[in-house]
Amino acid sequence: MKIFSAEQLYEADKITLEKQQITSAELMERAGEQVFQWLHQRLNAAQVPIHIFCGIGNNGGDGLVVGRLLIQHGYNVHTYVVNCSDKRSKNFLINYDKIKNVSKKWPALMKSEADFPQINSEDIIVDAIFGIGLNRCPDGWVKKLIQYLNESNAYKLAIDIPSGLYANMPLDNAEAVLKANFTVTFQTPKMAFFLPETAKFAPNFDVIDIGLDESYLNSEEPLAQIISKPQAQKFYKPREKFTHKNTYGHVAIVAGSYGKMGAAVLSSTAAFRVGAGLVTAYVPKCGYQILQNSLPEAMVVSDKNETILSEIKFDFEPNSIAIGMGIGKDEITVSALKHFLSEVKVPLIIDADSLNILSENKKLLKHIPKNAVLTPHPGELKRLIGPWKNDYDKLEKTKKFSNKHKVIVLIKGSYSITVYGDKLYVNTSGNPGMATAGSGDALSGVIAGLLSQNYDPLLATVFGVYLHGLAGDIAAQDLGYEALMAGDIIDAISQAYLELFTKPEEEEKGQ
Numbered sequence: 001m002k003i004f005s006a007e008q009l010y011e012a013d014k015i016t017l018e019k020q021q022i023t024s025a026e027l028m029e030r031a032g033e034q035v036f037q038w039l040h041q042r043l044n045a046a047q048v049p050i051h052i053f054c055g056i057g058n059n060g061g062d063g064l065v066v067g068r069l070l071i072q073h074g075y076n077v078h079t080y081v082v083n084c085s086d087k088r089s090k091n092f093l094i095n096y097d098k099i100k101n102v103s104k105k106w107p108a109l110m111k112s113e114a115d116f117p118q119i120n121s122e123d124i125i126v127d128a129i130f131g132i133g134l135n136r137c138p139d140g141w142v143k144k145l146i147q148y149l150n151e152s153n154a155y156k157l158a159i160d161i162p163s164g165l166y167a168n169m170p171l172d173n174a175e176a177v178l179k180a181n182f183t184v185t186f187q188t189p190k191m192a193f194f195l196p197e198t199a200k201f202a203p204n205f206d207v208i209d210i211g212l213d214e215s216y217l218n219s220e221e222p223l224a225q226i227i228s229k230p231q232a233q234k235f236y237k238p239r240e241k242f243t244h245k246n247t248y249g250h251v252a253i254v255a256g257s258y259g260k261m262g263a264a265v266l267s268s269t270a271a272f273r274v275g276a277g278l279v280t281a282y283v284p285k286c287g288y289q290i291l292q293n294s295l296p297e298a299m300v301v302s303d304k305n306e307t308i309l310s311e312i313k314f315d316f317e318p319n320s321i322a323i324g325m326g327i328g329k330d331e332i333t334v335s336a337l338k339h340f341l342s343e344v345k346v347p348l349i350i351d352a353d354s355l356n357i358l359s360e361n362k363k364l365l366k367h368i369p370k371n372a373v374l375t376p377h378p379g380e381l382k383r384l385i386g387p388w389k390n391d392y393d394k395l396e397k398t399k400k401f402s403n404k405h406k407v408i409v410l411i412k413g414s415y416s417i418t419v420y421g422d423k424l425y426v427n428t429s430g431n432p433g434m435a436t437a438g439s440g441d442a443l444s445g446v447i448a449g450l451l452s453q454n455y456d457p458l459l460a461t462v463f464g465v466y467l468h469g470l471a472g473d474i475a476a477q478d479l480g481y482e483a484l485m486a487g488d489i490i491d492a493i494s495q496a497y498l499e500l501f502t503k504p505e506e507e508e509k510g511q
């Protein structure tokens with residue numbers, strides 16, 4: 001699935017009307033009908049009061065269609081027109097007339113705070129105030145209405161996008177956005193649903209296909225590509241019968257320092273679990289015994305330094321290397337990293353402390369090999385690319401960084417986003433239980449293990465982050481979020497692989 005901008009959706013709308021020879025009112029009917037069906041399937045004719053707040057644009061028009069169909073099916077409906085302007089859209093007016101045909105009760109006209117209705121916590125609110133046509137921050141009594149609705153404990157369903165949110169522009173004021181429990185969105189999820197500053201307003205959503213012209217949408221460059229199960233299934237490379245461990249490559253995990261040897265254990269284990277043929281952990285001397293004991297499958301090469309890495313040199317040829325997990329930032333390690341980066345040729349993942357070393361020694365950036373994968377969490381990213389004004393600015397700055405240094409940047413978060421030049425890939429697997437120590441070390445091992453199996457760096461990142469999130473989701477089913485630890489994610493990688501193909505497709509996060 002792809003994410004398109006509001007501008008692209010308006011263009012798709014126009015082209016669809018021409019190509020399918022339908023009117024915009026017919027397209028609105030199609031959209032509203034599906035939102036009605038969504039509610040109807042869940043409510044099953046229950047007589048719960050449904051309050052539909054309609055703006056005066058086409059989002060409001062959608063609300064009126066939904067209201068009409070609910071009334072026709074015997075629901076207990078209250079419609080309101082949020083009369084913030086006299087410039088009502090054509091399709092709003094068409095549906096304003098139509099709703100009068102099915103009910104003696106006209107939609108209530110709201111012009112000020114005095115018109116706010118009583119809403120009980122068992123009621124349902126349908127938000128059709130503003131859609132993707134929002135062009136300024138809601139203010140005055142309309143802002144107060146949004147706040148009034150937010151204060152209510154009633155279930156809130158937003159049509160297309162929670163009112164007050166721009167589809168693909170930064171937030172004006174978080175106080176003026178409807179906090180939807182659920183959003184039924186048309187054709188494509190909106191970028192705002194995936195970014196930390198705005199995702200909280202649309203924590204759950206369903207995408208409704210309203211049949212916008214496919215050939216147009218296929219020809220357009222999307223804002224981002226969403227990675228969920230169908231894409232991940234396509235990424236998977238099946239194993240051939242007549243193969244041996246060398247076919248699946250040799251991973252080097254360069255990690256650990258005194259007190260942080262667990263990072264090396266976790267990354268190395270994850271690399272094995274994801275399918276690497278051989279894994280060598282390259283650790284300070286104090287890690288030798290630890291690694292041999294906790295992961296007998298791995299080979300261990302130790303640095304001459306007891307507690308930190310002082311030299312990064314191999315007497316074998318790895319197929320991929322993950323570096324940085326728990327290595328610290330000692331000067332000796334910095335100079336070892338510098339030397340290593342100037343010589344390394346194999347596919348590389350740069351994580352954790354090695355990212356911080358790069359941030360503090362920006363001259364090292366020029367040594368990073370092409371298509372290296374950098375896996376910062378937001379704090380590490382900020383140190384690397386500098387502060388940003390908002391989520392969109394962050395993405396632009398990361399794209400610039402990716403283009404300049406020819407690297408892949410994985411911005412870790414609730415929806416992790418892989419940035420590859422100007423292209424964005426939004427991951428949909430994973431859960432809050434994965435915010436736990438060692439989860440990132442496991443991810444580096446996963447990506448390294450895929451790289452060693454000949455997945456190209458972009459694919460290894462995008463597939464790896466999906467698989468890691470899926471493993472976390474599987475582990476959380478048994479353990480819950482709080483108890484989940486990094487080792488559990490690694491243990492569930494096997495089930496994540498199996499889940500890709502053996503289970504019927506389940507509803508994915510946010511969809």
Ligand SMILES: NC(=O)C1=CN([C@@H]2O[C@H](COP(=O)(O)OP(=O)(O)OC[C@H]3O[C@@H](n4cnc5c(N)ncnc54)[C@H](OP(=O)(O)O)[C@@H]3O)[C@@H](O)[C@H]2O)[C@@H](O)CC1
Binds near residue numbers: 061131137138139
């Ligand atoms: N794309 C598609 O294919 C399809 C789209 N469909 C639906 O259309 C929706 C988009 O409709 P839309 O373009 O009419 O815009 P919408 O969001 O209703 O609001 C615009 C109105 O609000 C006003 N306004 C804006 N900001 C304001 C503010 N802060 N405070 C006060 N007023 C403000 C603005 O007024 P003005 O700027 O003129 O004063 C204008 O009148 C889309 O989300 C989806 O639901 C479907 O029906 C089917 C197919």
Ligand SMILES: [K+]
Binds near residue numbers: 131159163
């Ligand atoms: K809305």
